[in-house]
Amino acid sequence: MFLQRMLAVALVAGCAATVSGQEVFREYVTLAQPAANDSAPGNALPPVEVRPPATDDTGSGSDADALPPVEVRPPADTSGSGSNSPATGNNFPASGGDSPLDLNNGNAAAVAAAAMRADLARAYPSLSQSQLGQAGRFNENTGILRDGQSLFDTPAAVSIRTRQEIEERQAPDMFHALQNEVGVLLQSTAAGQASPFIRGLTGQQVLILVDGIRLNNSVTRRGPNQYFNTIDPGMVDHIEVLRGQGSVLWGSDAIGGVINIVSRGPDLPGSFPGDPNYSGAQAIQYFNTANNSPYSRMNVEGWVNNTGVFAGGSYLNVGDLDTGYDNFPRQPGTSYQQFAGDIKFNYMIDRDQMLTLSMQHFEQEDLARSDRYPGYPGDRNNSNSFAAATFFDPQQRDLTYLRYQALDPLPFIDAVTVTASYNRQKETVTRGVPTTRAQTTDVDTVGVSAVASKEMYNLGKLTSGVDWYYDDVDSPFWGASGPIIPDDAYYSRIGAFVNWNVPLTERLSGVAGARYEAISAAGTPIVNIAGVDTPVFAQAEFSDWVGSAGLVYELTPEVHLVGSIAEGFRAPNLSDLMSNNPNVQQQGQSIPSLGLQPEHSITYEVGVKTDTGRLRTQTFVYWIDLQDNIVSQTTPTPFTFSSANQDSYIQGVEFNGELLLERGWSLYGNFWYTYGQNQVTNAPLSRIPPMQGIMGFRYRSPRQGRYFDIYTWMSDRQDRLDPVSDVRDERIPIGGTPGFATLNLRGGQSFGAHQQHKLSLSLENLTDQPYLVQGSGVYGTGFTARMGYTWTR
Structure with missing residues (x-):
């Protein structure tokens, strides 16, 4: 994420002042998007000199892994995820040490260490990296806490089931998509049905949202019911779970908790920054x-x-x-x-x-x-x-x-x-x-x-x-x-x-x-x-x-x-x-x-x-x-x-x-x-x-x-x-x-x-x-x- 932000600043500084339809999109895709996408085509980045800050982006305050200035030339994307940019800071100590990176001098061990660090940041996002809400700039009010906070910075008991985890589970329904989440029991009252229990409560006492819109209505039954399973997991980016509260932010029904x-x-840019046109497809x-x-x-x-x-x-x-x-x-x-x-x-x-x-x-x-x-x-x-x-x-x-x-x-x-x-x-x-x-x-x-x-x-x-x-x-x-x-x-x-x-x-x-x-x-x-x-x-x-x-x-x-x-x-x-x-x-x-x-x-x-x-x-x-x-x-x-x-x-x-x-x-x-x-x-x-x-x-x-x-x-x-x-x-x-x-x-x-x-x-x-x-x-x-x-x- 840090590399992407620095790249965005460099690109915007050189943009013309006029804003056409394409220019609007270019600004959006270079400034708005998160580091990784599991579905869009690859977007290899041009070389850019990056000077990381003294502290990492995780909010932990640790500066043990701060890096010196370095020219980084990301390789062509081979992950199929659509992005070469690592997620924001991850302090995992990569094997090979934290030697200064100089790709021009061929420091292979340092390059390998940096690649592993970026890989781990995407594979295991920290609590500080885990943001609530939709991806991109327009995420302030769309998350389950409605304030753009991370999991680490809130007093609430919140967890996120990511798209990476849902795909690893090969989930054909929401029962399998959320099964085994902490504090959540998925009960299948009948085949094709799923009722989430949060802290022992379910049905009308747990509020379910789709993109922040109430799924619960006035005929939702008390006790287990089937409505959570009326969502296709193939359309899900991630699942946010708030345990134990939610009535202040979301209203009636949120006694046991809230699931969003x-x-x-179409939240991510195309094949490379500045190109407003791209297309992608996925078959599962x-x-x-x-x-x-x-x-x-x-x-x-x-x-x-x-x-x-x-x-x-x-x-x-x-x-x-x-x-x-x-x-x-x-x-x-x-x-x-x-x-x-x-x-x-x-x-x-x-x-x-x-x-x-x-x-x-x-x-x-x-x-x-x-x-x-x-x-x-x-x-x-x-x-x-x-x-x-x-x-x-x-x-x-x-x-x-x-x-x-x-x-x-x-x-x-x-x-x-x-x-x-x-x-x-x-x-x-x-x-x-x-x-x-x-x-x-x-x-x-x-x-x-x-x-x-x-x-x-x-x-x-x-x-x-x-x-x-x-x-x-x-x-x-x-x-x-x-x-x-x-x-x-x-x-x-x-x-x-x-x-x-x-x-x-x-x-x-x-x-x-x-x-x-x-x-x-x-x-x-x-x-x-x-x-x-x-x-x-x-x-x-x-x-x-x-x-x-x-x-x-x-x-x-x-x-x-x-x-x-x-x-x-x-x-x-x-x-x-x-x-x-x-x-x-x-x-x-x-x-x-x-x-x-x-x-x-x-x-x-x-x-x-x-x-x-x-x-x-x-x-x-x-x-x-x-x-x-x-x-x-x-x-x-x-x-x-x-x-x-x-x-x-x-x-x-x-x-x-x-x-x-x-x-x-x-x-x-x-x-x-x-x-x-x-x-x-x-x-x-x-x-x-x-x-x-x-x-x-x-x-x-x-x-x-x-x-x-x-x-x-x-x-x-x-x-x-x-x-x-x-x-x-x-x-x-x-x-x-x-x-x-x-x-x-x-x-x-x-x-x-x-x-x-x-x-x-x-x-x-x-x-x-x-x-x-x-x-x-x-x-x-x-x-x-x-x-x-x-x-x-």
């Missing part, structure tokens, strides 16, 4: 032996003058899953198909203003409810009839948004982002083979948000914004049952926030924020009154203030002590208030609960972050006080679920870290433990994940186009069960979910001109260990080979 999916775009093919599933994805991208485009489409065809159980090789009801397509346009109005238009479509067909499929092992009703089979067909998501971003639009604003969005989520639930009942829930959501920031020098940085979302529900049905959500229902939310990052002393910095949010809901649910089902018009209004505060103390330039207190807020949505859903657990049905109050939470957490040349870690201890937590209550005959407010708490510990070894090798892992308790019933909270973690040993070399990874995933037994939801759920074995450990490895190698071709292989669960993730309706895979081929132009 940042999509790919994966095959998974566990369910005989081919995943195919094609991407194209390019720039013409000041307009860029990225577009892609994918297809996934999944067969029944091969489990690790000897007497149960293939799990019925786990086959389905999915289609996806997306396109994004970036238009540079001038060097400081950009318009983005993005459209996404995702659709799944024939998704069976694994807990309602005939013959499903462990089915306590042991039904031999197809009358009980339940399918989602289709499960559909569409998102379109227009975004305007500007730098220095007014003297009192440094950056502004304004977004208008339309989101549609449609699901049709059918019962029986042939179908005896069909219920559709079709939700149209329109939204507008605006965020602005201002750097106030010694007074810190102020970020503020407003957001508004409106849901309109359409619920046609046929058969014996009525709509799940009233057909005339609507849900509206509006909020405003302010967030202030401020230096307090030379070593101490703080962040404080506040939000006000108001929500209104209305509809006509069917309520049982004196044994008679009666339509009743209901209307509800909710509003609240929430606040947060955090501190970062610099123990040393490479070790930060952090802590925060954050309030959370979640108003009951339409699913809580008005749902008549006959698809709850095995034979249960939810009924309206019109008297619910909003949930509130206070999260207390303390942590330590280390960011040295060799070691990067984050350790947190936390406590979540859940006031008026919305939980399920049941009646035995008939088996119905209603909701009630009951105080609860969750506490736990999280650790993740990576130790860089020699020549591209590292040792990494994470560990997390969660404990949840209902203070009213004195019983465990439902579906609290068991203690678990991973430990691995890997090698990465982007320059050589090579990686290797061997790791084990370990999960303890979970026998602390909620007697209302968990004990009745046949997806949880009687007595609790057994512990397990799997052994896995993956590797890949690029070859050909500019590393255009890449072969990859993952071997999962090498010991064929039978296992089940807590609460999942789908068993873990037995021994699996996942093979991949990627072609990049």
Whole structure:
């Protein structure tokens, strides 16, 4: 990144003052772009004299690796990544020493050392390098913390799953894309579905965003649901995870945390700086032996003058899953198909203003409810009839948004982002083979948000914004049952926030924020009154203030002590208030609960972050006080679920870290433990994940186009069960979910001109260990080979 910045300064200094369309683009691509791109064509750089600063770019303050002036002539790109520029500072001590570099005198050892350092910086970005938000200059307000900070400089517990990691996993869906992230459990309630648990909470209590736009809507169900998996991982640039807070910045639902999916775009320059026109393409093919599933994805991208485009489409065809159980090789009801397509346009109005238009479509067909499929092992009703089979067909998501971003639009604003969005989520639930009942829930959501920031020098940085979302529900049905959500229902939310990052002393910095949010809901649910089902018009209004505060103390330039207190807020949505859903657990049905109050939470957490040349870690201890937590209550005959407010708490510990070894090798892992308790019933909270973690040993070399990874995933037994939801759920074995450990490895190698071709292989669960993730309706895979081929132009 440092080389690129110095090159940009040299180029801009020689530019003409006139700014044509091409000149606007040239300035953008030379100043705006990050160091590495995994898809664009190579962009070899001309020679330039670089004088590195006394300290590195990581923010660690270390000057041990400062380099003397040197003329560097980057070689032709052979990585296939599209860039020769290393990422910003990485203090890894390369073998061969830190001798002064003089390519003209042929110091081969020093050249090799510099190449290795650049390679390691790209392979293992430090916490200081890991920026939140989209790549380039327009990243101020687009990240999950809305202020452009790095992971190291914030008191929050944040992690990033990069595109490099997603591609190494050969992820055909979001379940595999985020699996094994610290503090996050991915539960597959049924095939093709994925519900992320953050600190023991999921569903409505975890907010999911796509490019900063809410995926959660007013019909998102409490507890595990499928919506996280309605995103194609092939369109994902990276995934940002904020654990334990988020209500101040993002509003209702962010009690457990926030997940922001940042999509790919035409964000990088072409074959060399100054050329505004380029084109690129990528073809991806994966095959998974566990369910005989081919995943195919094609991407194209390019720039013409000041307009860029990225577009892609994918297809996934999944067969029944091969489990690790000897007497149960293939799990019925786990086959389905999915289609996806997306396109994004970036238009540079001038060097400081950009318009983005993005459209996404995702659709799944024939998704069976694994807990309602005939013959499903462990089915306590042991039904031999197809009358009980339940399918989602289709499960559909569409998102379109227009975004305007500007730098220095007014003297009192440094950056502004304004977004208008339309989101549609449609699901049709059918019962029986042939179908005896069909219920559709079709939700149209329109939204507008605006965020602005201002750097106030010694007074810190102020970020503020407003957001508004409106849901309109359409619920046609046929058969014996009525709509799940009233057909005339609507849900509206509006909020405003302010967030202030401020230096307090030379070593101490703080962040404080506040939000006000108001929500209104209305509809006509069917309520049982004196044994008679009666339509009743209901209307509800909710509003609240929430606040947060955090501190970062610099123990040393490479070790930060952090802590925060954050309030959370979640108003009951339409699913809580008005749902008549006959698809709850095995034979249960939810009924309206019109008297619910909003949930509130206070999260207390303390942590330590280390960011040295060799070691990067984050350790947190936390406590979540859940006031008026919305939980399920049941009646035995008939088996119905209603909701009630009951105080609860969750506490736990999280650790993740990576130790860089020699020549591209590292040792990494994470560990997390969660404990949840209902203070009213004195019983465990439902579906609290068991203690678990991973430990691995890997090698990465982007320059050589090579990686290797061997790791084990370990999960303890979970026998602390909620007697209302968990004990009745046949997806949880009687007595609790057994512990397990799997052994896995993956590797890949690029070859050909500019590393255009890449072969990859993952071997999962090498010991064929039978296992089940807590609460999942789908068993873990037995021994699996996942093979991949990627072609990049």
